[in-house]
Amino acid sequence: MNRRNALKLAASGLVGLYLSPLLAQKNVFSSSVSNGPFEPNWDSLAKYVVPDWFRDAKFGMWAHWGPQCEPEAGDWYGRGMYEEGSRQYKIHVEKYGHPSKFGFKDVINVWKADNWNPEELVNLYKDAGAKYFMAMANHHDNLDLYDSKYQPEWNSTKLGPKKDIIGGWEKAARKAGLPFAASVHAAHAWNWFDTSKGADKNGPLAGVPYDGNLTKADGAGTWWEGLDPQDLYAQNHPLSGTPSDNSSIHSQWNWGDGASVPSSAYSEKFHDRTIDLIEKYNPDMIYFDDTAFPLWPVSDAGLRIAAHMYNKSLQKNKTVQAVITGKILTEQQRKTMVWDIEKGQSNNIEPLPWQTDTCIGNWHYDRNVYNDKRYKSAKTVIHTLIDVVSKNGNLMLNIPVRGDGSIDELERTIVKEIGVWMKLNSKSIYGTRPWKIFGEGPQQASAGALTAQGFNEGKGKPYTAEDIRFAQKDKKLYATVMAWPENGTAVIKNLGTSNPYHTEKIRQIKLVSTGEKLKFKQSEQGLEVYFPSKKPEASYANPLEII
Structure with missing residues (x-):
């Protein structure tokens, strides 16, 4: 999309007046994508057709796993640990200390993944009936879980476990004969981490800034000497006009409601990190935790990523075998990618293939769910799968992984129970299509x-x-x-x-x-x-x- 069309978009109200300064920046929209028929615009990407391998697979399993699993305190820990008085804040202070002294960067440092056996887990999931496997490439915490050229310091090969997590998962999936998918969530680190820039309002450390305010110069004599925390926390910018507290950040997911708008440099870095992921690991599928494509409508970075991935797949396979998912899509946008519904199901047969993603517990591992035995049962998972398949959908199921890379015995039992049903009944699932009514x-x-x-x-x-x-x-x-x-x-x-x-x-x-x-x-x-x-x-x- 050129600057003229971007300005038309802004004038139409789809972007909003608060984005006009961004759209005036140089090189916000670039057209560099791999050669092929797909161009980085909605009309061109609407030529996409969902490949049969995805439609036939029906059931995938996911390792939504990263350093936020290390504290075993649930999803969005890297944000919640900076929210004074919250459950995760209290857990963090008791386990690690105050977030002005021990921040999320330090959680990454203590995450070692020393019991991680990707081949064993992928084979367990395959035996349970999964026909594709997905691993998290980065979360909103902005740490790339692979050998990242454009996030060269804050990635899992340099810090924490010092392992190529995506490389390990990808190798295991290929060996098992499963299509490999990667989930990408990092587009929102820009304002997701703004809590790290705060400070307590009460107590003995009231007013002492959290570590999201630190810079490279502050690292002298520490374990992170030479690293710039701002490359992780992405807070070298004004915070959102509407404070991104726990309620408002969801309304800012499409960069509206007063959200601080990402810079061109941030958007381009995200684009380059994702292209690097695609080029190095050749995922069959990319899951984006975004409204439509990442960073839309403030940047066309996501559109360019999609065009690149579709063209790359077309050149390799003669037909497009790649899959990209996104959320909260318009009718036109559903033609350009697979609509993903988080923790939910359509109530009708959808005309185009779709996917639901859900979890048997919390997205990131939560010790309380284990202690209270609150995991979804195999029965609930199977009922969800059958209902979703009847409506032209797939089920992507996350099995929460502990910080050390293992799953607990309750989860393992559930996975095996799913496998019992699938071995007996999967011919009614795989390769099917919706009937006249669901x-x-x-x-x-x-x-x-x-x-x-x-x-x-x-x-x-x-x-x-x-x-x-x-x-x-x-x-x-x-x-x-x-x-x-x-x-x-x-x-x-x-x-x-x-x-x-x-x-x-x-x-x-x-x-x-x-x-x-x-x-x-x-x-x-x-x-x-x-x-x-x-x-x-x-x-x-x-x-x-x-x-």
Whole structure:
């Protein structure tokens, strides 16, 4: 996009008047991308078609893992530890000391990842049924978890574990034969870390600045001598006009609501870091934790990254096999990438493939979730997967990793239980496409509406044997009865002879988990399927193969 078009965008109100000074800067928008038909604009990127490997995979697993897992105190620790009086602040002060003396940079230093075995974990996830694997390349904490040319000091090969985390995950995924994805979150470090620039308002250290105010010169005689904390905390700029407290930062995610606008230099550095990631590790998929592409609409850096990745994939594969995901997308933007819904599900069959990402616990490892046994059950995960697949979606599931690189025994049990169901029933999942309707039953009437980037999971009533979810493949209809019918009979109303959806004569019904042929009776009111007296393993969801 050239400067003239950028100014038109600003005038249209999509960017807002507060962005006009940024758009006037030199080289805010650049058109340098790899050669190919995809250009860094919405119309050109709308030619994108989601590859079949992604549509067929249906189920991926994710290691949302980095130094914020070291304190075992949950997600957004690097921000929350600077919020006076918060749970994470209190944990930090007790565990490490005051954030004016021991800041997030020091958390990175004590993170060693000494029990990390990427090959073992990736193989565990593959055995549980995952068809692609994703690892976090950086979070809002701005530390690159790879050998980063453009973040040369603050990356995991130089600090903390001194390991190429992405390199290790990528090698393990390739060896396991799984497509490899990387999640990129660092675009928001600009204002996510503004809490690090604060100070206590109360207590004996009131007014003493947190370590987000430190500069390179302050490091003399410390472990971080020669490093510039501002390259990590990204706070060499005015803070947001509206204070980015815990509530307002979410409204600033698209760089509105008074957010401090990133500079051209910051945007270009993010672009270069991400291109470096793509060139070194060749991910099949990039997950962006952003509204649309990263830094839009203040920069076209994300558009250029997408054009580069699609063109690169096209040159290598003759067709585009790359996948990029983004959140809170307009109808046009959903044509340019895969729509990702965070911790939520669509309530309809979506015309284009989409993905939900969720977690069995907290995004970053949280010891309290473990202690209180608050992980999602295998049953909940499988119900989510079946519902998502019926609506043309994929499920990306995070298994929180401890700071040392291991997962705990409760998580391991859940992963294995997921694998039990998948081994018995996955033919009703992999490679399927939506049917004419996604399902029937009382659960959907109680489902919550999407809010922001999702967040409606778990708001509906529990599934019962009256709840059915449909999918199809190879001229076979899969109808999953979402609980075992205790009276021995499942009734599928939308397969009655008076129903317009299924007009072919039903010849055979099998219970997918056992292959057993089931007796049935079809009437105008519905299809009655008579279940066996003995339940198979993991009978909380029971796909039927209908031909």
